[in-house]
Amino acid sequence: MQLYIIFILIFTAVFPAFADVTANGISDRDDRTVYLYTGDASVTDPFQLDAARFKPMPDRFSLGYTREPHWFKISFKSETDTPLKRFVSLEDGFMFDRVDFYQIRDGKLIKVTNDGVYVPAKVKEEYYHGAVSLLTAEGKGVTDIYVRAETKTPCLINLRIVDETAFNHYNKLRMFFLSLLTGSMLAIAFYNLFIFFSLRSKEYVYYFIYVISALIFMQAQTGFVVDMYGMYGDTRTNLFISVYLMSVFLLLFTQQVLETKKHLPMLHKIFNAVIVIDVLGILAALVLGMKETLFLQTPFVMLTSVVMAVLSVAAIIKRIHSAWYYFIAVGISIVTIFISSMMLMGRIEYTIFTRNAYFFGCVAEAVLLSWLLSYRINSLRSQTIAAQQELIDMKDRANKQLESLVYERTKELEVKNAELENLAVMDELTGLYNxxxxxxxxxxxxxxxxxxxxxxxxxxxxxxxxxxxxxxxxxxxxxxxxxxxxxxxxxxxxxxxxxxxxxxxxxxxxxxxxxxxxxxxxxxxxxxxxxxxxxxxxxxxxxxxxxxxxxxxxxxxxxxxxxxxxxxxxxxxxxxxxxxxxxxxxxxx
Incomplete structure (x- = not known):
């Protein structure tokens, strides 16, 4: 089991390096500049935009939660007469309601491409999970690509302009690692479910549902549900309700493994209250829709994180069994939640790490909590063995009591004899040899x-x-x-x-x-x-x-x-x- 978990960590740890491969030398070497439009973005015609209101931006950035559409411009410069074909994509395009691409060269509109969650599939250029448009540049010159994006979720911009080889290479790697992660998480979940069938202990069921909920959430966050299951629109976005399910079953798992009702009764009651709040969050998500749900999720998650942080510290102070495993797992989760939340709200820079921080935090937490359960099994086994050994020891002590008495008397005689021998060779007054x-x-x-x-x-x-x-x-x-x-x-x-x-x-x-x-x-x-x-x-x-x-x-x-x-x-x-x-x-x- 330990080797298996190490295998998971190795592959999930190297995923960001593979995910960023096209931004570091394979084909992402064309001369281009990215701009964000700072004027009125409600217009739908790129020719009505004020060129002076565009400001340069990095390839990746977050604009946080916003209800307004945004315009971007990518100026793509070709230095050769050879026709070029490039894929222009928004890595997180699967989270956008609608993305419109306008390719303009020498003041003329060359091509319009529509993408996004609510855009009918028949009008999309279905290349992969993000919003994408195929750019063709004929000869030397500059091609401007205007992008108008609308989203109910945090506005995350991760632009790529790559050739077909790099485009396909990246997608294969991405699907490989997401598939590997999905299989690995399922293996961990079902491994502990099978243990439940053997031990009939509720924490294993709670852990199983928690991991499955976390896996669904991560699939929704990475666009995997779009690639594998073809889920678009509200059907897809409603999968984010899994965040509340994660919280509910993680809290139930915590109550069980740390025995909060016995050791921390006050915090146990607080946990029950947070569970009720999370259940209400699930009902609210079904009624309010995804835009409001996603906006309310952050305080819910932060509330749960604070409660779990307080509990983990209290458990260590109380010296509760296996509290350190829980403390480390929760600590990693809280740190990654904070990083992801700040990135989603546009407070910190959008990078591969900040984008996937909570993604890897969930994996680390699931692995550590699985270790915690394994540790509990070993502890229970050790306690059983210790109890059996105690019975054997009691029998041995009774059988060896006479032997022990004889041994003690023999040792006493040996000590006395040694003292006599010392007296025979030592001078009594000075302590020197005689x-x-x-x-x-x-x-x-x-x-x-x-x-x-x-x-x-x-x-x-x-x-x-x-x-x-x-x-x-x-x-x-x-x-x-x-x-x-x-x-x-x-x-x-x-x-x-x-x-x-x-x-x-x-x-x-x-x-x-x-x-x-x-x-x-x-x-x-x-x-x-x-x-x-x-x-x-x-x-x-x-x-x-x-x-x-x-x-x-x-x-x-x-x-x-x-x-x-x-x-x-x-x-x-x-x-x-x-x-x-x-x-x-x-x-x-």
């Missing part, structure tokens, strides 16, 4: 360094005069001092390959890596300076501070076991103490 973990780690670290060609630096540190510190400040302060020294060690050795251990009392070990013995010596010296720089008071220490003595052994032999490494580092530590403490001694062997 001697047991040092013994387990040494061989692995040594092998890694040997593989990487680096030194394993074994740093043995002892806090100077720590017994005196305890005697002088108390064991509580002593514990605090050891914690501070531990923090300095951790801060000094933060690489992932560094490990710090407390192996007893005031004695610490650091295992780290270095590329050279000089780097190993510098690591020991950095550690000593950092502890001295902490400026921990020790009245009987070196220079009145708490300091440390350090022994460093850079191991580069994979055969050196822990006992040997410890013994050598301890010897260097002894040298530091004998040398006056607060020193670093490095093994040079």
């Amino acid at each position: 001697r047991r973990f040092l013994l387990a780690t040494y061989d692995k670290k040594l092998k890694t360094c040997a593989d990487e060609g680096k030194y394993l630096v074994f740093i043995l540190l002892d806090v100077d005069f720590f017994k005196k510190y305890n005697d002088l400040y108390g064991h509580h302060k002593g514990d605090d001092a050891l914690k501070k020294v531990s923090g300095i060690l951790i801060h000094s050795f933060r690489r992932t390959s560094d490990h710090v251990f407390r192996i007893g009392g005031e004695e610490f070990v650091v295992l780290c890596t270095a590329d050279t013995q000089e780097e190993a010596s510098e690591l020991g010296e950095t550690l000593r300076r950092n502890i001295e720089a902490a400026d921990i008071e020790h009245k009987e220490g070196v220079d009145g501070k708490l300091t440390c003595s350090v022994g460093v052994y850079a191991v580069n032999d994979a055969e050196v076991n822990f006992s040997t490494a410890y013994r050598i580092a301890d010897q260097e530590l002894y040298e530091s103490k004998n040398g006056g403490r607060n020193m670093v001694s490095v093994f040079k062997g």
Whole structure:
């Protein structure tokens, strides 16, 4: 379904480009100028028109709703002696009551052609859906084509002067895309109608009638009913009543899918009132005739648009299911309605886009609302599956309750065991690793360094005069001092390959890596300076501070076991103490 909808969007999106093909290089390259007559247009003889009252105009423009006839003039200039044949057409001529073409050359009337809704078919030049006249230009010179147009609908002027090849090419393309659109819209409508037969849900019927009404309206707006069904005059124009049908069934569809009676009771009542107004509009159209009906349609449509806009925002605020789909669909429709309304009233420029804005807005709205219905189906299916799954889950929960309890107890035991393991390798006071973990780690670290060609630096540190510190400040302060020294060690050795251990009392070990013995010596010296720089008071220490003595052994032999490494580092530590403490001694062997 999604691929099908994408297919529709692609073809309807490219239609304006094809529709405008003859205005951009195929054959619309003749020298001509279009004029609008600004004087009294009630005259019926082109020779009575004041030439000074014509003003230049673009090929496309809108004069809005008007009851008065209008005169136009196209001055067609031929630069060759070769006879030319051109089709002069009003693209929206199918909306005009009467269109008269007068071809004048050198002050002489050459040809008169009549067209329009109320002109008998036998007197028309039946070339296609718009008002058209065949122009023949003999030799060089200027041929003036005067056009007198009368309409009950908005006066839309879209002039074309094209050769026969381009004329036929355009008509084939136009019929192809209009036929494709008609078939696609019917497919969407009947697809949802078939879903209604399965689900018996009223919104699908409302949607079906809405899409069919929109399709009829678009066929009337594009002249398709003239081409395919031969409907002229009031029989054709009465199809514009479909606008009111669109409004009625779109409102009913909205009430159903958004459950306005339940979620938005006040707006639900307003919707009912607008539906009544639209029904009265249908009755008025049958009584008043098409001229008055078309004039009244714009405020009716705008009223419905405003109500739907307010509802879509309120639905989003209320977090109603699928409200965003509706909001986007209505938003596109309102924008295109506004553009089309302004163009029809002559307030904005007539272009291919403004002429067909509502046309494409209807298609986009129909597609989005179809998505909304599909989304509802998927949501209902998901809710059913979720309910079934909930029953299965309840059964599973009951069956697995004992298993869950066993699992939780097992996890608790694993956590406790992990805590015990941590306690076994962690120093309780400082949070550093203890001697047991040092013994387990040494061989692995040594092998890694040997593989990487680096030194394993074994740093043995002892806090100077720590017994005196305890005697002088108390064991509580002593514990605090050891914690501070531990923090300095951790801060000094933060690489992932560094490990710090407390192996007893005031004695610490650091295992780290270095590329050279000089780097190993510098690591020991950095550690000593950092502890001295902490400026921990020790009245009987070196220079009145708490300091440390350090022994460093850079191991580069994979055969050196822990006992040997410890013994050598301890010897260097002894040298530091004998040398006056607060020193670093490095093994040079």
